[in-house]
Amino acid sequence: MKKELDEKLCVKYPKIFVDRHADMRTTAMCWGFEHGNGWYWLIDQLCSNLQWNTDHNNKDHVIKNKFLRKFIPILLNVLEKIPGKYHFAEKKKPDLLAIFRSYLIGKVSKWRSSLEWIDIESNKYPQIVATQVKEKFGGLRFYVVGASDKQWTMIELTENLSYHICETCGSTKDVGQTQGWIYTLCKECVDKEPDKYKTWIKNEDRTKETDCEF
Numbered sequence: 001m002k003k004e005l006d007e008k009l010c011v012k013y014p015k016i017f018v019d020r021h022a023d024m025r026t027t028a029m030c031w032g033f034e035h036g037n038g039w040y041w042l043i044d045q046l047c048s049n050l051q052w053n054t055d056h057n058n059k060d061h062v063i064k065n066k067f068l069r070k071f072i073p074i075l076l077n078v079l080e081k082i083p084g085k086y087h088f089a090e091k092k093k094p095d096l097l098a099i100f101r102s103y104l105i106g107k108v109s110k111w112r113s114s115l116e117w118i119d120i121e122s123n124k125y126p127q128i129v130a131t132q133v134k135e136k137f138g139g140l141r142f143y144v145v146g147a148s149d150k151q152w153t154m155i156e157l158t159e160n161l162s163y164h165i166c167e168t169c170g171s172t173k174d175v176g177q178t179q180g181w182i183y184t185l186c187k188e189c190v191d192k193e194p195d196k197y198k199t200w201i202k203n204e205d206r207t208k209e210t211d212c213e214f
Helices: 004-014 037-057 064-079 095-114 150-164 187-192 201-212
Strands: 059-063 116-119 128-138 139-145 175-177 183-186
Touching: 004 037, 004 175, 037 139, 095 201, 139 150, 139 183, 139 187, 150 175, 150 183, 150 187, 175 201
Parallel strands: none
Antiparallel strands: 059 116, 128 139, 175 183
């Protein structure tokens, strides 16, 4: 991918591409984005979703007052230890202590919900970091560390989509793959260099050939 797009991604997602210029002994990101310009927008969208997911999972919605933030859970825990049973199965009247306990818990819970709340960094969610981004067998490969199951699903979906997006121009129209050294290209890009790409097959035609084999 050309230098301008490389730098644009690194500036836009500095946390994901923090190792872009790190030592080759620690990461393969030192080689940059090893694919065509056409997948820029695909990677841009993926990184936007990954970083949003990381940032929002790293925030806790908590009571603004730090004292009440710690005190209310303790108070609720104490109230829940008040003895008393409701006797649902025995169809008896509940104990007065059980009624009193429910009343107090309800009041504290209502008070808790009426307080002012804020979002704070939890630092519980790891920051996803790219270790290599390249083309392999005609498809995008986006290798990372620190990804959650949901983020791995996002990456796998993006990698699958890359087989339907021209690596050179980013088009999704008339896309197929070459044979031998595999490239994912659209017909327009293939027609520009017919001598270079002689064995290109459109995705739809490839699917028909596969169906005929069964």
